[in-house]
Amino acid sequence: MTENPRTPARRRAPAMDPEQRRAMIVAAALPLVVEYGASVTTAKIARAAGIGEGTIFRVFPDKDAVLAACMAAALRPDEAVAHLGAISLDQPLPDRLAEAVEVMRGYLTRMGAVAGAMVAAGRPERRPSSTSDGPLPDREAGLAAPRAALAALFEPERDRLRLAPERVADAFQMLVMTSGRPGMAEPLSTEDMIDLFLNGAFDTGKEKK
Numbered sequence: 571m572t573e574n575p576r577t578p579a580r581r582r583a584p585a586m587d588p589e590q591r592r593a594m595i596v597a598a599a600l601p602l603v604v605e606y607g608a609s610v611t612t613a614k615i616a617r618a619a620g621i622g623e624g625t626i627f628r629v630f631p632d633k634d635a636v637l638a639a640c641m642a643a644a645l646r647p648d649e650a651v652a653h654l655g656a657i658s659l660d661q662p663l664p665d666r667l668a669e670a671v672e673v674m675r676g677y678l679t680r681m682g683a684v685a686g687a688m689v690a691a692g693r694p695e696r697r698p699s700s701t702s703d704g705p706l707p708d709r710e711a712g713l714a715a716p717r718a719a720l721a722a723l724f725e726p727e728r729d730r731l732r733l734a735p736e737r738v739a740d741a742f743q744m745l746v747m748t749s750g751r752p753g754m755a756e757p758l759s760t761e762d763m764i765d766l767f768l769n770g771a772f773d774t775g776k777e778k779k
Contacts, residue, residue, distance in 0.1 A: 592629045596639050603640045607687035644684035647716050650677035654719035666723045671760045674746045
């Protein structure tokens with residue numbers, strides 16, 4: 571059969587090394603784990619990744635290893651830290667912090683969704699201590715890198731701060747983490763949270779009666 575000269579020849583996608591393949595599979599699997607929990611099938615993951623199911627098992631020994639890698643990816647703050655580091659320091663501080671809140675909430679939401687989906691589907695709540703990618707970050711390690719990135723956002727105002735940027739960032743991080751916790755009558759909006767943090771609880775526009 572003669573090839574139609576008008577039809578460009580299909581190019582084979584460049585080969586991935588095992589680490590790239592693992593990362594691609596985990597990226598495809600994460601939203602499925604949020605939706606289906608541990609009951610997600612490797613067939614669904616393969617379809618989402620655009621690969622054959624057998625390809626998964628060339629880089630993962632079994633589905634449990636895929637799920638553990640998804641949990642590890644959800645816990646690691648690397649992506650959030652990169653986004654925090656990209657926030658422009660030329661903006662006013664409230665605008666910097668508004669961007670930071672959205673980044674942190676996205677990270678916390680993803681982490682909670684993956685963990686919650688796994689538990690709801692009957693997985694043990696206790697997470698594994700490591701994967702084939704290495705040890706999972708503990709709680710403090712997972713908070714330290716975002717806290718350092720948040721401190722950098724406060725650094726231009728160091729001379730105006732009552733505490734060092736690192737301590738202010740620690741307090742701000744805790745506020746973000748607890749502002750949307752279950753049981754709150756009405757979660758704080760980003761604007762209200764930043765205003766409360768920077769200006770305190772008193773409304774300076776109201777005179778004391």
